[in-house]
Amino acid sequence: MKDLIVKKHPKSPVSEAYRAVRTNIQFANIDKDTKTILVTSATPGEGKSTTLSNVAITLADSGNKVLIMDCDFRKPKVHKTFEISNAVGITDLLLSGEDFQAHVHKAIHKNLHILTAGRVPSNPSEILDSKTMKQFIEHLKTFYDFILIDTPPVLPVTDAVILSTYVDKVILVCASGDVAIDYAKRAKESLDKVGADILGVVINKINIKSRNHYYYYYYHEKKKRKKND
Numbered sequence: 001m002k003d004l005i006v007k008k009h010p011k012s013p014v015s016e017a018y019r020a021v022r023t024n025i026q027f028a029n030i031d032k033d034t035k036t037i038l039v040t041s042a043t044p045g046e047g048k049s050t051t052l053s054n055v056a057i058t059l060a061d062s063g064n065k066v067l068i069m070d071c072d073f074r075k076p077k078v079h080k081t082f083e084i085s086n087a088v089g090i091t092d093l094l095l096s097g098e099d100f101q102a103h104v105h106k107a108i109h110k111n112l113h114i115l116t117a118g119r120v121p122s123n124p125s126e127i128l129d130s131k132t133m134k135q136f137i138e139h140l141k142t143f144y145d146f147i148l149i150d151t152p153p154v155l156p157v158t159d160a161v162i163l164s165t166y167v168d169k170v171i172l173v174c175a176s177g178d179v180a181i182d183y184a185k186r187a188k189e190s191l192d193k194v195g196a197d198i199l200g201v202v203i204n205k206i207n208i209k210s211r212n213h214y215y216y217y218y219y220h221e222k223k224k225r226k227k228n229d
């Protein structure tokens with residue numbers, strides 16, 4: 001399973017960094033009022049899907065019932081990362097009104113369930129900006145401790161900003177060196193405007209060359225980013 005480093009190399013410094021994000025989420029949830037967490041970034045390819053997938057596993061490993069929702073209807077990736085079918089996903093369920101239980105993937109990792117994106121629609125923002133979507137998330141909340149929601153980037157499209165108004169907290173992934181700080185600020189401003197509650201920023205893809213972080217460096221070097229990935 002590509003990019004699932006906490007599964008492949010649980011003892012690596014990268015996995016340790018993902019567990020640190022988990023600890024921060026758990027500390028932020030002392031009052032048990034943080035259930036739905038949206039993960040986004042300013043621009044494409046900063047590592048939203050990778051961060052979300054690894055953090056979801058670490059949360060599941062500490063005994064939480066976790067659901068991943070792939071709400072990046074434009075460039076869905078979660079089904080690829082976990083190597084599962086995307087034959088029926090969120091967009092299909094919203095359209096048909098069918099119960100999610102028959103289509104949520106349950107057998108991938110203990111305590112972790114996944115709803116894939118579904119068919120790519122022609123009008124993603126309209127689908128997200130609907131009562132049906134909002135109610136769907138509310139319904140799902142009754143089954144899980146944490147729901148992590150993958151989204152498109154903030155600056156090119158409005159999807160993540162719309163969705164941020166349905167969730168408890170937002171995590172902003174920021175690829176170091178890749179994205180101008182100005183972009184990250186603009187993304188934060190867009191989220192602030194609608195009152196999104198930003199839990200924190202994950203600085204991703206830091207090129208650490210120190211010996212202690214050799215694995216991280218290796219991982220970073222191995223994955224060359226494609227344009228628009």
Ligand SMILES: Nc1ncnc2c1ncn2[C@@H]1O[C@H](COP(=O)(O)OP(=O)(O)O)[C@@H](O)[C@H]1O
Binds near residue numbers: 041051
């Ligand atoms: N911490 C990291 N170190 C190195 N490469 C990473 C890291 N996080 C993500 N990547 C790589 O960056 C690319 C984009 O990641 P992805 O999670 O798909 O971004 P997004 O969902 O924000 O578009 C992928 O090829 C992924 O393997």
Ligand SMILES: [Mg+2]
Binds near residue numbers: 048050075077150
């Ligand atoms: Mg993605």
